[in-house]
Amino acid sequence: MAKTKVLERKPLTFSEKTYIPQIASGLAATFVNMFKKSVTLEYPEVRPVIPENYRGVPTLVKDPKGRVKCVSCQLCEFVCPPKAIRIKPSEIVDEESDRAHIEKEPAAFDINMLRCIYCGLCQEVCPEEAIFLQDSFSLSGYTREEMVFGKEKLLKLGGTLPDNHFKWDKKKSAEENTEKDH
Amino acid sequence: MNFLDYIIPIFYALGMVSVFMTLCAYSVLAERKVCSLIQRRVGPNRAKIPIVGHIPILGKILTRLGIFHPAADGLKFLFKEEITPQHVRIGYYYLAPIVALAPALTTMVVLPFGRYIDVNGMVQPIALANIDVGILFILAVSSLGVYGIVLAGWASNSKYPFLGAIRSTAQMISYELAMGLSILPVFLWAASPGSDYGLSLFGVVQAQQGLWLIIWQPISALIFLVAIFAETNRLPFDMAESETDLVGGFHTEYGAFKFGMFFVAEYAHIIMGSALFVLLFLGGWHFLPGVADPWPDGLFGILCSTSWFLLKIFFMIFFFIWMRWSMPRFRYDHVMHLGWKILLPLAVANFVFYIFLIAFIDNLTY
Numbered sequence: 386m387a388k389t390k391v392l393e394r395k396p397l398t399f400s401e402k403t404y405i406p407q408i409a410s411g412l413a414a415t416f417v418n419m420f421k422k423s424v425t426l427e428y429p430e431v432r433p434v435i436p437e438n439y440r441g442v443p444t445l446v447k448d449p450k451g452r453v454k455c456v457s458c459q460l461c462e463f464v465c466p467p468k469a470i471r472i473k474p475s476e477i478v479d480e481e482s483d484r485a486h487i488e489k490e491p492a493a494f495d496i497n498m499l500r501c502i503y504c505g506l507c508q509e510v511c512p513e514e515a516i517f518l519q520d521s522f523s524l525s526g527y528t529r530e531e532m533v534f535g536k537e538k539l540l541k542l543g544g545t546l547p548d549n550h551f552k553w554d555k556k557k558s559a560e561e562n563t564e565k566d567h
Numbered sequence: 568m569n570f571l572d573y574i575i576p577i578f579y580a581l582g583m584v585s586v587f588m589t590l591c592a593y594s595v596l597a598e599r600k601v602c603s604l605i606q607r608r609v610g611p612n613r614a615k616i617p618i619v620g621h622i623p624i625l626g627k628i629l630t631r632l633g634i635f636h637p638a639a640d641g642l643k644f645l646f647k648e649e650i651t652p653q654h655v656r657i658g659y660y661y662l663a664p665i666v667a668l669a670p671a672l673t674t675m676v677v678l679p680f681g682r683y684i685d686v687n688g689m690v691q692p693i694a695l696a697n698i699d700v701g702i703l704f705i706l707a708v709s710s711l712g713v714y715g716i717v718l719a720g721w722a723s724n725s726k727y728p729f730l731g732a733i734r735s736t737a738q739m740i741s742y743e744l745a746m747g748l749s750i751l752p753v754f755l756w757a758a759s760p761g762s763d764y765g766l767s768l769f770g771v772v773q774a775q776q777g778l779w780l781i782i783w784q785p786i787s788a789l790i791f792l793v794a795i796f797a798e799t800n801r802l803p804f805d806m807a808e809s810e811t812d813l814v815g816g817f818h819t820e821y822g823a824f825k826f827g828m829f830f831v832a833e834y835a836h837i838i839m840g841s842a843l844f845v846l847l848f849l850g851g852w853h854f855l856p857g858v859a860d861p862w863p864d865g866l867f868g869i870l871c872s873t874s875w876f877l878l879k880i881f882f883m884i885f886f887f888i889w890m891r892w893s894m895p896r897f898r899y900d901h902v903m904h905l906g907w908k909i910l911l912p913l914a915v916a917n918f919v920f921y922i923f924l925i926a927f928i929d930n931l932t933y
């Protein structure tokens with residue numbers, strides 16, 4: 386066991402017992418403070434600097450070519466501790482129909498922001514790097530329904546993030562190459 | 568006496584009440600602003616009144632200063648839902664805020680706040696009622712304010728308000744003694760043999776034409792100041808409220824306008840306390856120690872003396888606020904210890920000392 390060092394407490398001197406010098410020095414300290422610059426950040430006008438790895442609202446992102454990255458594997462739905470995510474998978478219906486039989490996309494992707502605890506597990510688990518907790522931190526709405534963010538809203542919040550892999554492009558070119566070889 | 572003689576005093580009184588209430592409202596603002604400055608924040612700066620607030624530059628400055636906040640605060644108190652908890656003793660519960668506020672407003676009747684030269688060339692005080700026993704009146708009436716707190720604590724019928732009320736009563740009793748004893752030498756000093764001022768506050772101010780009494784009687788001033796802090800229930804003596812251990816003390820069960828009245832009462836007490844300290848120790852409307860009364864006669868002189876007096880009051884209010892945001896709260900037993908074992912003996916000793924000193928000086932001069 387660590388040895389406890391007992392510090393001796395000095396008896397108060399007479400001037401300390403009168404409180405007055407102490408009070409005076411306290412007053413001086415607060416008075417000096419009065420002329421220092423205020424540290425308030427006037428919030429709605431001035432926004433705080435959000436650090437890069439901030440865990441704000443979970444959002445869906447697109448890759449730089451404008452494709453929804455999520456393939457509705459539903460891993461995030463399973464991992465989400467408070468069960469905030471609901472996904473309805475579907476075929477890819479849009480223009481790039483050559484992807485259609487290989488990958489999927491969500492038909493509906495709802496995150497209930499009233500349930501979400503901003504744990505970031507969805508971002509961690511996503512194999513496609515499609516869901517990110519980004520910098521928006523102030524949510525508000527008038528009804529509970531309003532706080533369930535749908536796919537469109539999540540994509541809008543998420544925007545586009547740089548992509549290093551372009552997995553689909555690689556896959557496609559690889560496929561084309563193998564087709565050529567045959 | 569004709570009809571006008573009855574009407575005019577009523578207008579004076581109304582005028583004084585409105586000035587006093589405005590002062591209360593703006594000392595709340597001052598409290599919030601000074602506190603924010605000390606804590607390096609910006610303080611209230613958002614409330615805006617439609618037309619005045621939209622004048623290009625001035626409106627912005629006023630808004631930033633928070634000038635419109637007292638109005639917003641007042642309206643908020645007015646329009647909040649009046650909630651009466653079920654367990655309170657109804658009559659007393661409603662009586663308490665009134666009892667708290669009324670004495671604070673009553674004392675201002677005898678408060679001289681300026682001076683004028685009457686037709687005979689005599690200096691006269693400006694007050695609603697210039698009575699010879701002004702200080703007695705103020706002491707007697709302002710101490711009634713504690714009944715508001717006691718009633719509130721008892722009527723609320725729950726433990727925290729009750730504890731707050733008990734503490735407050737004990738504190739009042741302890742500090743009232745020291746306070747009374749500390750101002751006796753002041754009146755001994757002011758009422759020199761043969762003077763006809765007696766216990767009037769005006770006499771004390773007139774006696775300070777030379778050096779102010781804070782220089783002649785620093786110990787009395789100190790004791791009085793401490794006692795005033797205790798009487799107004801301000802930090803470091805806010806035993807009655809002490810948010811940290813008593814939730815909100817005596818006004819825990821009060822909301823909306825009733826709470827607002829307690830709030831105004833607290834500030835009214837502060838203003839009265841400041842005014843009293845200025846009158847007794849800081850030379851009232853006299854200019855500087857040694858420079859008695861450089862104000863001209865006539866209306867301008869009245870304005871000058873009154874505003875100088877007000878300026879001193881503002882300084883004292885600032886001091887109260889400044890103190891509040893610098894000091895931690897005393898522990899309850901420390902408050903009692905300070906009151907009974909230090910301030911009271913000190914006040915007695917101070918009193919005896921000045922009795923001898925004044926007797927000695929009087930013997931020298933006669």
Ligand code: SF4
Pocket residue numbers: 454455456457458459460461462472507510511512513514515516
């Ligand atoms: S966001 Fe990621 S983890 Fe969730 S369904 Fe889409 S691809 Fe799967």
Ligand code: SF4
Pocket residue numbers: 443461464465466467468469470496500501502503504505506507508518
């Ligand atoms: S951050 Fe956590 S709680 Fe929120 S949606 Fe993702 S996994 Fe669910």
